[in-house]
Amino acid sequence: MNAMVKRRVHVAAAAIISADGREVLIARRPSNVDHGGLWEFPGGKLAPYETGLGGLKRELHEELGVEIRCAQPLIRIHHEYAEKHILLDVWQVHAFSGEPFGREGQAVRWVPMEELVKYPFPAANLPILRAVMLPTEYLITGDEDDENHFLERLERALTEDRVKLVQYRDKALEEATYLARAEKALALCRQHGARLLLNGNPALLEHVDADGIHLTSERLMSLERRPINDGKWVSASTHDREQLRQAGRIGCDFVTLSPLRTTPSHPQVAPIGWHEFQQLVEHAAMPVFALGGMTRHDADHARGVGAQGIASIRDFWR
Ligand SMILES: Nc1nc2c([nH]c(=O)n2[C@H]2C[C@H](O)[C@@H](COP(=O)(O)OP(=O)(O)OP(=O)(O)O)O2)c(=O)[nH]1
Numbered sequence: 193m194n195a196m197v198k199r200r201v202h203v204a205a206a207a208i209i210s211a212d213g214r215e216v217l218i219a220r221r222p223s224n225v226d227h228g229g230l231w232e233f234p235g236g237k238l239a240p241y242e243t244g245l246g247g248l249k250r251e252l253h254e255e256l257g258v259e260i261r262c263a264q265p266l267i268r269i270h271h272e273y274a275e276k277h278i279l280l281d282v283w284q285v286h287a288f289s290g291e292p293f294g295r296e297g298q299a300v301r302w303v304p305m306e307e308l309v310k311y312p313f314p315a316a317n318l319p320i321l322r323a324v325m326l327p328t329e330y331l332i333t334g335d336e337d338d339e340n341h342f343l344e345r346l347e348r349a350l351t352e353d354r355v356k357l358v359q360y361r362d363k364a365l366e367e368a369t370y371l372a373r374a375e376k377a378l379a380l381c382r383q384h385g386a387r388l389l390l391n392g393n394p395a396l397l398e399h400v401d402a403d404g405i406h407l408t409s410e411r412l413m414s415l416e417r418r419p420i421n422d423g424k425w426v427s428a429s430t431h432d433r434e435q436l437r438q439a440g441r442i443g444c445d446f447v448t449l450s451p452l453r454t455t456p457s458h459p460q461v462a463p464i465g466w467h468e469f470q471q472l473v474e475h476a477a478m479p480v481f482a483l484g485g486m487t488r489h490d491a492d493h494a495r496g497v498g499a500q501g502i503a504s505i506r507d508f509w510r
Pocket residue numbers: 203204205225226227231232233234235236237238251278280314315316317
C-alpha cells in the first residue's frame with residue numbers, strides 16, 4: 193500500500209457565551225456530513241488566506257447570522273482522525289450582535305455549562321469542553337499556620353478577586369488537620385460558586401467530597417491511568433514536554449506548566465519563558481495554566497499564547 197499523507201484541516205470554531213456567562217451555544221451537525229448528528233461548536237474550515245479569527249467571523253455569519261464583537265483565544269487542539277489531521281482553533285466569543293439561528297437548517301441550542309457533557313461531540317472536542325468550563329484564574333493556596341487566617345484569605349480571594357477555581361495546597365500539615373481544613377475550605381468555596389481541588393493522594397477525596405485532585409509531577413509520572421473517575425477533576429503540575437504528554441496519556445482535565453518566570457520560591461530553577469511555553473502548549477491535549485511569577489495582569493498574554501490562563505499563589509493569597 194502506498195504511504196498516505198493525511199490531509200491537514202484547519203478549523204476555526206466558537207464557544208459563544210451567554211451574557212450571564214452561564215450558557216454556551218452549540219449546533220448539531222447535519223446527518224449527511226462527517227461526524228453527522230453530533231453536536232459541535234459552530235465554525236468551519238479556513239480558506240488558505242484566512243486567519244483563525246477572520247475565518248471564524250465569516251463562518252459565524254454564514255452559519256448563525258451573527259457578527260462577532262469580542263473574542264479571545266480559548267484553546268487549540270491538534271487531533272488525528274483516521275482520515276485527516278485536524279487543528280481546531282477555538283475562540284471564546286463574549287459579545288456578538290444579531291440573534292443566532294441555524295441558517296443552514298441545523299439545530300442550535302443554548303446549553304448550561306455543566307450540561308455540556310451530556311451532549312455527544314466529535315472525539316477532538318473533549319479538551320474544548322474542559323476549557324469552556326474552566327475560568328482563566330487558578331488560585332493555589334499559600335502556607336498558613338493559623339486556620340482563621342487561612343479561611344480569611346481564602347474568603348477574600350473568593351469575594352474580592354472572584355476566584356472560581358482553588359487548589360488547596362499545604363505540604364506542612366498533618367493529614368487529619370489538612371482534611372479538617374479542607375472541609376471548611378470546601379464549604380466556603382461552595383458558598384461562592386467556586387471549585388476546590390485537593391493536593392496530594394487521590395484517596396484524600398474519599399474523606400472530603402471536593403471537586404477533584406491536583407497531582408504533583410512526581411505522582412503524575414508514577415501513574416498508569418487516571419486515578420479517579422470522570423465525575424471529578426484531575427489536574428497536575430508539569431514542567432516539560434514529557435510530563436505534558438503523560439498528563440494527556442492518563443487523561444488529566446487540565447495542568448499547570450511552570451515556572452514561566454523565576455520565582456523567589458524556586459530561584460534555582462530555569463524559567464521556561466513565553467516562547468517555549470507557547471511551543472509546549474501547542475501540542476498539549478488539555479487546558480494549560482501558566483504558573484511561576486504570574487499575576488492576573490498576565491492572563492491576557494497567557495491566553496494569547498495558548499494558555500487557559502494563569503495560576504498563582506502570591507497574586508491571590510494576600
Ligand atoms: N465546526 C466544528 N468542527 C468540528 C468540531 N469538532 C470537530 O472535530 N470538528 C471537525 C468536523 C469537520 O471535520 C471539521 C469542520 O468542518 P465543517 O464541516 O464544519 O466545515 P465547514 O463549516 O467549512 O463546512 P463545508 O463548507 O466544508 O461543508 O472539523 C467542532 O466543535 N466544531
